Structures are given as structure tokens and as C-alpha cells.
Amino acid sequence: MRIDGTHYRSIWMEEDPGVVKVIDQRFLPFEFRILELRSMTDAYDAIAGMAVRGAPLIGATAAFGLYLAAFRSDPQNWCEEVKAAAEKLLSARPTAVNLRYAVELLMEKVICAGSRESMIKELLHLSIRFTEDEVIRCKKIGEHGVALIREIHERTSQPVRILTHCNAGWLACIDYGTALAPIYLAHDQGYPIQVWVDETRPRNQGARLTAYELGKHGVPHTVIVDNAGGHLMQLGEVDLVLVGSDRTTRCGDVVNKIGTYLKALAAKDNKIPFYVALPSTTIDFELTDGRQIEIENRDVVEITHMEGINEETQTSSLFRILPEGSPALNPGFDVTPAGLVTGLITEKGICEASEAGIKSLF
Ligand code: MRU
16 A cells, blocks of 8 residues: 555565564554564564554564564574464454464464474565465455445445444555455545545544545545444435454354444444455354454553644644543453344455355355
8 A cells, every 4th residue: 555655564574584564553643653573572562552453464463473583582492482472472462363363373383393494484484475365365355345335336326435443454454454445446446435434432543544544545535433323324324334353253243343333233223234344364263152252451541541633743642531530441342243244245255244154155
């Protein structure tokens, strides 16, 4: 994706084999900063501290984190250090299953009887391949999902109005995005679209990141408060809801950013198609029921305070917005039952959100 004429991904490497670069998403949209990860601990901190976020990017960062653990390891103790790094990385965030998928994929290849040098080479190769594969999966999600937008436009001859929640764009996914991939492709193919961007309290990934991405790509969009979605649906202002997922069970229950469930309920009540876009790395084939998934409870400072830019000084600050001492609760994700999901858009095509539907593709 391009930012002011330069092509970026949200994670990449340059010449130095000891440095992995990411866009530090904590500063967007106020400041574009690149963060250098030089160790497994840097990768862990980037995931846990939300410098990187979004299910596919969390997985890719964990993969490179494992490579960095091997790269920096003590030649006498390298295998133990890589195993400990895997455990540590797995604990960085609990909900997005892509993290576990990536770490397990790489750890399958860690053979302690081999040499440290060959392991470093192998983990680098696997991290790069995993990242490239996620990009290809997202590109294909776009190619399958764009058919939904095209169909609505051909039927109505009007701009297609799409509501999205959180940030499921290229920042979250290395490139293209999940929910935003069909949107970018439709825009690039010349279909008129208008995106309703949920602000996505409390961290405002929609207002800060999705609006930033869409703006840089020239996609027409309007930011709305989270509570406006149902109202716009009732007014007939939404043709399609497109969201991402952090983990989807093999029966099609979808865990995504807090607030997704309420959008699905409102969409159902208003007979608006509600689609979830996800690569297969987001499917947890071990689980059947979304309520089995651990929901991350985050620091309440995300509720009690809000960050914004001071227009005069152009510096960002944190503002308290609650009475001092008021308790708050901050669950990061919720479960949308499969019955509320019209379909899943995956790299292999679109299927019903059900065990049979997922089995028909995977
Ligand atoms: O807490 P975040 O910002 O990592 O949550 C991200 C989401 O909920 C996205 O919708 C999700 O990862 C899906 S697609 C990238």
C-alpha cells in the first residue's frame, strides 16, 4: 500500500539481518514512525504494547520474533532459548489465533539436534514465507469479496455503502487487509463506494487507522461513532457490513473487536448482509463454540483516557474523560454467533458460517 507515494507493508526487513521493521501504529494518524525490532523481546513488546496489532500482523511479528530469538541466541544454549521465546511470544496476546498458528508452524521445524546456523536460516526463510503467504491470502480475499460489492452496484446502480468496524486493513494484515481488501479492489476497479467507519472505542482503531488508510488510498469514507451504525441501517444507508476476525471457530462463530456483535444484531434486524473476511490462519479448527475463546481484558486506561492531537502545538496528549476514580471494564473482543453471519470471505472463496461451509473450502 502506498503512503504519500511510497510503498509500505506493515512489517518488512531490509539489508540488516538483525532488524525487522514495523510501522508503529500507536502514533498514527498523528505521526508516521517506524519501529525497529532487534530481539524477541522487542517483538513481544510490540505485540503486547499494540505497536503492531490486527490478527495477521500479530502472527507475522511473532514469526519474526522467533527468528530474532534464534539470531541473538547464545551458541551454547540456542535451542532452549528459541523454545522459551516461543512460550513468551504465545503469551503476548490471547485472542487472535494467528499468533499461535505462526509460532507452531515455525516451532515444528526447530530441531535441537541440528546446527544453530541452519536453524537461523530456516526460521528466517519460514518467517518471510509465512508473511508472503498472508499477503497472498489477503489479496485473494479481496478478489473473492469484490464480487459482493460489484453485485450490489450492478443491482442498484448507486454507490455501495459499506460499514466496517475496527481496522482490518493493510496495517493489520501486512498488505491489502481482510475486510478492507475487497473495498480497495472495488475502488481500484472503479466501483463507486462509500465506507462508514466505526470509530471503534476504546482504542479508536477505526477513527485512527482505518480512516488513515482509506484517506491515503483515496477511498471515500465517513467516520461515525460506534452507536450510529444501527441508526444508519434503519435509515437504509448501509448496503453491506464487512468486518474482520481475530478467531473464528470451525463452526463459524466469529470473535472480533468489541462491538462487532451489536453490528451483526442490527444488520440482522435490518436484513443487511453481514460478511466476515478472514484468512484460514484465523480459523481455530480445534474449537466449535465462540464462547470457548479467551477474550482479552485490557487496561482500563483505554476507557478512562483518550488520546488526541493539540491542533496548536501539534503534539498528542492523553486526556482523562471519566470522573477520577470511576471504575471501568475493558473487554477487547466479543463473539458474533455464526447464525448472525451471512458468510465468510476467505482466500478460497465465500462460504456459509457453519461447520459444513468451512469444511467445503478447507
Ligand atoms: O485489538 P486489535 O486492534 O488487534 O484488534 C484487531 C481486530 O479486531 C481486527 O478486526 C482483526 O484483527 C481482524 S483483521 C485484521
